[in-house]
Amino acid sequence: xxxxxxxxxxxxxxxxxxxxxxxxxxxxxxxxxxxxxxxxxxxxxxxxxxxxxxxxxxxxxxxxxxxxxxxxxxxxxxxxxxxxxxxxxxxxxxxxxxxxxxxxxxxxx
Amino acid sequence: xxxxxxxxxxxxxxxxxxxxxxxxxxxxxxxxxxxxxxxxxxxxxxxxxxxxxxxxxxxxxxxxxxxxxxxxxxxxxxxxxxxxxxxxxxxxxxxxxxxxxxxxxxxxxxxxxxxx
Numbered sequence: 001x002x003x004x005x006x007x008x009x010x011x012x013x014x015x016x017x018x019x020x021x022x023x024x025x026x027x028x029x030x031x032x033x034x035x036x037x038x039x040x041x042x043x044x045x046x047x048x049x050x051x052x053x054x055x056x057x058x059x060x061x062x063x064x065x066x067x068x069x070x071x072x073x074x075x076x077x078x079x080x081x082x083x084x085x086x087x088x089x090x091x092x093x094x095x096x097x098x099x100x101x102x103x104x105x106x107x108x109x
Numbered sequence: 110x111x112x113x114x115x116x117x118x119x120x121x122x123x124x125x126x127x128x129x130x131x132x133x134x135x136x137x138x139x140x141x142x143x144x145x146x147x148x149x150x151x152x153x154x155x156x157x158x159x160x161x162x163x164x165x166x167x168x169x170x171x172x173x174x175x176x177x178x179x180x181x182x183x184x185x186x187x188x189x190x191x192x193x194x195x196x197x198x199x200x201x202x203x204x205x206x207x208x209x210x211x212x213x214x215x216x217x218x219x220x221x222x223x224x225x
Contacts, residue, residue, distance in 0.1 A: 035216075042115065042202050042219035043153075088152065097143075097204075097214055101152040 004091055006100035013108050018076040020103045022089035025070065029091040032065060034074045037086045037102070046074070046087075081107045112136055113205045115217025122193055122224055130188045130220045132203030138183035139205035143214065144176075147200040159186055183207075193224040 003025045012018045024032070030051050035043040049056045049063045049072075056063045062075040072089055084107045090097040112135040122128050132142060141160050145153040157173075159165040159180035167173045175197075177189040186205070190197055200221050204214040 033214075040200075040219075040221065043204075043216040045215065092214075097155075099153045 004089060004098055004100035006087075006089060006103045008101065009104050009106070011106045011108060012079050014079060014081060016079055018074075018079045018083065018105055018107075020074045020076075020087050020089075020105065022072040022074075022100055023070055024072065024089075024091045024098075026091065026098075027067070027070060031092045032063075032072050033088075033090045033092070033097065034061075034063065035088045035090060035099075037088065039085075043088065076105075079105075079107050081109055083107055113139075113203065113215045113217045115203050115220055117220060118218055119221045120223070122222070124194055124224055125192055127189055127191045128193055128222060130190075130201055130203070130222075132186045132188070132205065132217050134184050134205045134207065134215070137205075137207040139186070139207050140183065141206045142180055142186040143204045143206075144178060144186075144188050145202045145204065147202060147219075153202065156188075190222065193222070195224045198222055198224045 005023045031048050033048040034046040036046050037043050047058050047061050049065050060077045064073045086102040086104050088099050088102045090099045114133045116131045144156045146156050147153050155168050156171045157165045157167045157178050159178050161180050161183050165178035180186040200219050202219040203217045206214050
């Protein structure tokens with residue numbers, strides 16, 4: 001079945017770049033997503049990448065997809081304290097999204 | 110982007126009572142809605158998938174008689190937690206997808222349910 005794995009914690013200094021990694025198992029994924037969840041809040045779609053792309057850049061966010069290794073990463077440039085949150089990667093194979101457990105990003109001022 | 114409104118954002122209820130959570134798509138027609146549950150410090154668990162006008166499809170282990178889902182229109186789905194117990198306390202999030210929006214899923218703000 002589908003499975004999405006993420007590291008649980010990441011701590012970076014303000015101004016540095018953050019890289020959050022994700023691996024997935026189902027090679028038939030069509031879209032892969034990154035969501036951000038702030039404490040007590042719902043999910044905010046940050047960005048997504050179609051499976052036939054290798055990279056997508058959106059302002060401070062860069063998504064890299066290595067389809068051969070089934071590896072997805074999210075790079076946040078110039079990380080700010082407001083970026084502190086839980087980041088979920090998710091894949092869509094059939095209709096519902098399959099989520100990883102989330103990576104808690106802590107930004108140290 | 111598309112907006113999904115979930116209401117209420119917080120609710121406290123007594124054991125044994127029922128609570129209804131609404132999920133509305135405000136600017137698109139949501140042919141499919143999903144209900145997720147999130148325990149503290151854990152990921153989202155899909156509870157059920159509902160298509161407008163059809164019965165919801167529940168994931169294994171989710172009691173359909175306890176978590177009643179209604180998707181009567183293209184803009185509204187409701188989740189009713191019946192005879193709530195303290196172990197039902199959780200964060201419930203809906204998401205909606207419309208055919209005109211590709212495969213993006215837009216999420217509601219979530220509902221924090223506390224059963225006392």
